[in-house]
Amino acid sequence: MMIMQQNTWIPLFPEQASTFAGDVDLLYFYLIAISAFFTIGIVAAIFFFVVKYREREAFATPKEIHGSIALETLWSIIPFIISMTVFLGGAIVYYNQYRVPDEAMDVYVVGKQWMWKIQHATGQREINELHVPVGRKVKLTMTTEDVLHDFFIPAFRTKMDVVPGRYTTMWFEATKPGKYHLFCAEYCGLNHSGMGGWVYVMEQRDFDNWLAGNVSGQTPVEAGRDLFENKLGCASCHQGGKDQRGAVLEGIFGKEVKFTNGQSAIVDDAYLRESILNPGAKIVEGYQPIMPTFKGQVTEEQLVQLIAYIKSLSGDAGTTSQTAATAAPKASPEAAANSNMPSSETKGGN
Amino acid sequence: MQNVDAINLENIKEEAPVNYLTNGFTLRSWLLTKDHKRIAIMYLLSISVFFMLGGLYASAIRLELLTPASDLLESGTYNKVFTQHGVIMVFLFLIPAIPAVLGNFLIPLMIGAKDLAFPRINLLSLYIYWIAGALIVFALLQGGVDTGWTFYTPYSTTFSNSYVMLVGLGVFVNGFSSILTGLNFIVTIHTMRAPGMTWFRLPLFVWAQYATSLVMILGTPVIAITVLLLALERLVGIGIFDPAIGGDPILFQHLFWFYSHPAVYIMILPGMGVISELISNFSRKKIFGYEFIAFSSIAIAVFGFLVWGHHMFVSGQSIYAGLVFSFLTMVVAIPSAIKVFNWSATLYKGSISYDTPMLYGLFFLGLFMIGGLTGLFLGSVGLTVHLTDTYFIVAHFHYVMVGGQVLAYLGGIHYWWSKMTGKIYSEFWGKISAMLVFVGFNLTFFPQFILGYLGMPRRYASYPPEFQVLNIFSTAGASILGIGLTLPVIYLTYSFFFGAKASANPWMHPGLEWRTSSPPPTENFDVPPVVTWEAYEFGEESGLDIEGARKSVVAPTV
Numbered sequence: 001m002m003i004m005q006q007n008t009w010i011p012l013f014p015e016q017a018s019t020f021a022g023d024v025d026l027l028y029f030y031l032i033a034i035s036a037f038f039t040i041g042i043v044a045a046i047f048f049f050v051v052k053y054r055e056r057e058a059f060a061t062p063k064e065i066h067g068s069i070a071l072e073t074l075w076s077i078i079p080f081i082i083s084m085t086v087f088l089g090g091a092i093v094y095y096n097q098y099r100v101p102d103e104a105m106d107v108y109v110v111g112k113q114w115m116w117k118i119q120h121a122t123g124q125r126e127i128n129e130l131h132v133p134v135g136r137k138v139k140l141t142m143t144t145e146d147v148l149h150d151f152f153i154p155a156f157r158t159k160m161d162v163v164p165g166r167y168t169t170m171w172f173e174a175t176k177p178g179k180y181h182l183f184c185a186e187y188c189g190l191n192h193s194g195m196g197g198w199v200y201v202m203e204q205r206d207f208d209n210w211l212a213g214n215v216s217g218q219t220p221v222e223a224g225r226d227l228f229e230n231k232l233g234c235a236s237c238h239q240g241g242k243d244q245r246g247a248v249l250e251g252i253f254g255k256e257v258k259f260t261n262g263q264s265a266i267v268d269d270a271y272l273r274e275s276i277l278n279p280g281a282k283i284v285e286g287y288q289p290i291m292p293t294f295k296g297q298v299t300e301e302q303l304v305q306l307i308a309y310i311k312s313l314s315g316d317a318g319t320t321s322q323t324a325a326t327a328a329p330k331a332s333p334e335a336a337a338n339s340n341m342p343s344s345e346t347k348g349g350n
Numbered sequence: 351m352q353n354v355d356a357i358n359l360e361n362i363k364e365e366a367p368v369n370y371l372t373n374g375f376t377l378r379s380w381l382l383t384k385d386h387k388r389i390a391i392m393y394l395l396s397i398s399v400f401f402m403l404g405g406l407y408a409s410a411i412r413l414e415l416l417t418p419a420s421d422l423l424e425s426g427t428y429n430k431v432f433t434q435h436g437v438i439m440v441f442l443f444l445i446p447a448i449p450a451v452l453g454n455f456l457i458p459l460m461i462g463a464k465d466l467a468f469p470r471i472n473l474l475s476l477y478i479y480w481i482a483g484a485l486i487v488f489a490l491l492q493g494g495v496d497t498g499w500t501f502y503t504p505y506s507t508t509f510s511n512s513y514v515m516l517v518g519l520g521v522f523v524n525g526f527s528s529i530l531t532g533l534n535f536i537v538t539i540h541t542m543r544a545p546g547m548t549w550f551r552l553p554l555f556v557w558a559q560y561a562t563s564l565v566m567i568l569g570t571p572v573i574a575i576t577v578l579l580l581a582l583e584r585l586v587g588i589g590i591f592d593p594a595i596g597g598d599p600i601l602f603q604h605l606f607w608f609y610s611h612p613a614v615y616i617m618i619l620p621g622m623g624v625i626s627e628l629i630s631n632f633s634r635k636k637i638f639g640y641e642f643i644a645f646s647s648i649a650i651a652v653f654g655f656l657v658w659g660h661h662m663f664v665s666g667q668s669i670y671a672g673l674v675f676s677f678l679t680m681v682v683a684i685p686s687a688i689k690v691f692n693w694s695a696t697l698y699k700g701s702i703s704y705d706t707p708m709l710y711g712l713f714f715l716g717l718f719m720i721g722g723l724t725g726l727f728l729g730s731v732g733l734t735v736h737l738t739d740t741y742f743i744v745a746h747f748h749y750v751m752v753g754g755q756v757l758a759y760l761g762g763i764h765y766w767w768s769k770m771t772g773k774i775y776s777e778f779w780g781k782i783s784a785m786l787v788f789v790g791f792n793l794t795f796f797p798q799f800i801l802g803y804l805g806m807p808r809r810y811a812s813y814p815p816e817f818q819v820l821n822i823f824s825t826a827g828a829s830i831l832g833i834g835l836t837l838p839v840i841y842l843t844y845s846f847f848f849g850a851k852a853s854a855n856p857w858m859h860p861g862l863e864w865r866t867s868s869p870p871p872t873e874n875f876d877v878p879p880v881v882t883w884e885a886y887e888f889g890e891e892s893g894l895d896i897e898g899a900r901k902s903v904v905a906p907t908v
Contacts, residue, residue, distance in 0.1 A: 058900050061890070
């Protein structure tokens with residue numbers, strides 16, 4: 001109600017607060033222009049005909065005009081060309097939205113009926129709120145504990161479905177500090193319209209203060225190590241050097257592994273997830289199918305943490321992330337956030 | 351040639367001694383009829399009941415959205431209300447509306463046949479429709495369903511506590527009604543055309559019904575399979591869609607939209623057929639580019655099967671799938687554009703009158719154009735990422751489904767009313783209601799495009815307060831639309847009992863359906879017709895006594 005009173009003018013466009021917003025709006029205006037051109041043109045023609053050729057004599061029989069191949073060709077080809085420009089414009093914008101840049105800072109999102117649980121790479125947790133710095137690329141890796149949801153920020157002009165059983169990713173770069181709506185855009189049951197909150201875009205130093213003022217607890221990597229070494233006991237098979245029974249995980253992320261059935265795959269989030277939940281599905285060459293399933297024993301958030309830890313065992317960036325986060329959890333969030341995943345091959349869960 | 355025509359015309363009696371309505375008054379004579387016209391009338395009544403029921407749900411939705419908070423309806427109730435609005439309108443109104451009522455009544459008349467090819471199967475599809483309707487209404491009385499008409503998994507299989515299976519069974523059963531109707535139409539159009547009624551002399555309404563029937567018999571089995579799989583998971587627990595038991599929720603979306611996108615064309619193609627008839631008749635001109643309109647229907651039916659993925663741009667499908675579906679969506683827009691251009695060109699140098707059906711026809715052109723153009727917005731994949739699952743989508747498909755199909759249906763009902771009932775409705779009230787529908791419709795749904803771009807998600811019982819003003823416009827428009835849609839029920843019913851008697855061919859139209867008395871006799875034509883004229887040949891050469899008709903009309907209707 002307060003907002004209503006402040007703003008009695010009917011808004012027509014949402015705020016532009018991400019690098020996508022300008023492109024999407026441009027495409028939107030282009031389409032409005034096309035629509036206006038055709039609608040006004042055709043409606044004007046119809047009006048003109050309807051008035052000029054109105055009935056002057058009951059049951060007149062006007063001269064028959066059968067049709068015109070030239071006209072038909074013209075009004076097939078011109079709309080086709082225009083529709084191709086619309087397609088290309090949309091394809092370019094989509095390509096940019098789809099391709100997650102390598103240097104994006106990671107944020108993990110788990111949806112559940114009817115809340116968003118969010119964790120930063122530096123450990124801070126939020127519920128129904130997301131704080132991000134302005135001018136930094138942010139990558140969300142998302143999944144859900146129950147049904148489909150959709151992470152939608154109108155001011156950023158982007159959204160992505162959140163699908164149970166797999167990871168989806170989206171990214172954005174906020175351009176304007178402020179407070180923006182976060183909605184769930186995929187119907188998810190009783191309190192669907194209540195499943196939302198706010199995205200706070202902050203100047204870098206405000207964001208640093210926010211990070212510092214929040215008890216960060218463990219980073220996902222630390223929490224993942226704790227699960228790995230203690231709570232779930234993964235280490236008993238996957239650590240220990242030469243004689244270990246389970247696959248060697250150090251350096252595995254982003255590499256290709258061969259399976260006993262002759263196929264192979266790049267190790268990414270989706271593959272790790274499957275190997276934890278359904279280890280029998282793909283057995284790496286040289287190992288026995290002895291790992292038990294962890295389905296039902298790990299939550300979605302714990303899975304995200306485990307995968308973050310396994311990633312940190314591979315490559316420099318992963319290790320840096322771990323050290324930076326462990327050494328100075330509150331000092332320099334930028335260092336931790338900038339340290340990205342080495343997994344440029346990862347295309348999310350699909 | 352002219353002799354043949356003369357014979358045909360002499361046999362039109364202004365009033366048949368016994369017409370299909372007076373041929374038996376018992377309930378039995380209706381319930382066990384094999385007459386396609388009586389079956390059409392029973393469909394008309396049943397469909398109107400479901401349309402009103404769906405309309406009541408729509409009113410509840412608009413009233414709830416008058417204020418930002420979820421106050422009139424709590425969110426659980428609201429979720430059921432919009433689901434049931436969708437299920438009833440899509441499966442029990444939009445899909446059967448024009449084929450089962452107008453198609454059933456007119457196809458045999460238009461091609462000069464006594465009845466459909468399989469009259470008993472025709473009656474069977476009506477009964478199947480009734481059973482499906484009863485199942486769905488029974489589910490509503492039990493407590494309803496809250497999954498959205500799209501039944502997305504795993505919510506519908508594992509999480510929803512509502513009557514998903516009962517409604518699913520209703521949708522499953524209803525599919526057989528569609529399939530049988532489609533089959534009946536295809537066989538009838540192939541085998542029962544009167545001598546001289548070649549394919550390119552068929553009215554475009556028949557072409558559109560033919561294209562629709564193809565989609566019905568090819569697409570509907572897929573929704574049946576999908577519902578069956580959903581039942582296996584929900585009742586038996588076999589993991590098909592729910593990842594918790596080894597399924598894939600995206601698979602459901604592929605299966606669902608593989609039917610439901612073509613179903614969109616089941617809902618709009620017959621409307622396009624009606625519009626071709628209306629525009630041509632009220633311009634008294636052969637339709638411009640007959641072959642292009644005919645084949646664009648077939649093209650839409652075929653390409654309609656290749657674009658289901660544009661409902662899933664943000665569901666996690668790959669970038670390549672997204673781009674291919676976006677491209678194909680642009681392609682399927684072209685045949686619709688061709689139709690709009692041809693309809694508009696038909697008006698050129700015509701003799702245009704503005705009776706109620708033509709008002710609906712002209713309003714259709716405007717609204718369908720906006721519906722189609724906003725389809726381009728949604729086909730453009732980069733833009734859809736922002737627009738999908740918002741009110742933009744809601745506005746878009748209402749422009750196509752209501753602005754398109756419902757207006758075409760109303761135009762058709764008015765246009766053929768005198769043939770169906772032998773009575774004349776009030777032209778004054780007809781025009782008033784057509785204009786109320788047009789104004790009310792635009793006021794309801796145009797603000798929703800803006801709301802959608804602002805980011806208001808669909809299926810929200812409550813919404814942020816800054817969206818309220820546009821929602822108030824929308825609800826105000828819905829009230830006008832509601833009045834506009836209620837009026838025809840009143841004046842059409844009134845005319846059925848108290849209206850003036852209609853002549854056999856009030857429009858002086860060359861089509862076969864106008865060359866029999868109003869209402870037609872049970873066997874349609876006293877003498878089997880022979881066609882010697884082209885489609886939409888409005889001159890005297892098609893055997894019409896235009897001079898005679900002019901004398902009987904005092905002044906042209908303007």
